[in-house]
């Protein structure tokens with residue numbers, strides 16, 4: 001269909017940013033193949049066809065199995081470097097220039113990677129991402145919420161003690177049900193006082209009350225997912241008035257059954273209410289998605305025109321913590337792309 005291929009060209013040509021992608025969940029087949037070959041005792045398939053089958057999304061339980069299998073393959077700075085540069089290559093292929101990548105140091109340390117190895121891998125991977133792929137990476141260190149306040153405290157201490165180059169924010173991930181946001185208030189307050197931004201997941205698998213708590217208790221400057229916000233008119237109003245962006249990951253929400261389909265996704269209502277919607281992938285290879293694929297899916301479903309697609313790309317830059325000439329340059333490039 002010519003209309004579809006024209007949209008595809010616009011999506012591919014637009015420079016983009018990615019604001020919600022988990023480092024472990026970003027591991028593609030090639031990356032996992034080399035990690036699995038480096039650690040043959042792990043039991044993760046090293047054969048491409050077998051690995052592809054293992055990676056194919058079936059249901060959320062299987063997704064968790066894949067996620068933790070990859071997590072177990074990360075033993076030292078070389079593994080982390082491989083993971084980061086693999087992500088950078090994938091981002092570059094999507095014409096994605098800048099990404100805020102969520103890293104969960106607490107889980108890596110718990111799994112036995114020394115903190116120095118983790119930090120070294122992140123630093124060398126980030127440098128190679130810029131040099132070899134032209135992708136600027138920033139880090140969000142997030143608290144695995146299900147592990148409670150101990151994880152909150154240790155994540156904060158690790159972040160502030162080491163303060164690696166590129167670290168811009170503190171996040172909060174893991175399951176939301178039964179994991180109240182408010183208990184993490186002290187860590188977010190301390191992080192914000194130290195100059196880090198607050199970007200918790202909220203309202204993905206629970207209702208709008210979690211988003212309110214993220215805003216009031218954690219000072220959220222951006223909301224991870226926020227899918228349930230459309231069921232609360234006062235919250236929609238608040239997010240719109242305060243310009244709090246949403247990191248929307250449409251296919252991820254379908255995979256985890258938070259929404260039945262892209263057609264039924266509340267992204268339409270979010271946009272109708274003038275919210276600052278950004279499009280992201282969450283755990284791209286594990287959900288079988290790409291950033292361009294998400295833009296295209298939303299554009300086709302909502303019948304967006306090229307100018308509206310460019311608006312979404314701009315939203316990503318505006319909602320990011322990218323600063324100075326890089327930010328202005330990317331916005332100008334989006335405008336030039338649209339004008340062509």
Ligand SMILES: [Zn+2]
Nearest residue numbers: 173201224282
């Ligand atoms: Zn996420």
